[in-house]
Amino acid sequence: MRKRVRLAKMPIRTCIGCRTKVDPQQMLRIGQDHLGQVGPWKGFGRSCYVCKVENCITVALRKTILDRALKTSISADERASVEVWLRSTLR
Numbered sequence: 001m002r003k004r005v006r007l008a009k010m011p012i013r014t015c016i017g018c019r020t021k022v023d024p025q026q027m028l029r030i031g032q033d034h035l036g037q038v039g040p041w042k043g044f045g046r047s048c049y050v051c052k053v054e055n056c057i058t059v060a061l062r063k064t065i066l067d068r069a070l071k072t073s074i075s076a077d078e079r080a081s082v083e084v085w086l087r088s089t090l091r
Helices: 054-060 063-070 076-090
Strands: 027-032 038-040 046-051
Touching (some): 038 076, 046 054, 046 063, 054 076
Antiparallel strands (some): 027 038
């Protein structure tokens, strides 16, 4: 009788901008902490992923997409700070 070898499954996440499924290490993670502040993911709270591509970041920052992914309404100031952080990671 042969033993079955189990291979570890690699996690796959979906980009909120282009909806493609990619390895999470190739993406940026946007999160919302327990205080409701939105920014880089800090290890807890609701989060979503976006590809490290200019087009995906632009699409993800549209009001309805990011709000729907984090299940909250995001202020213009928070959206601007997230945009600055995302665009700084491209350079």
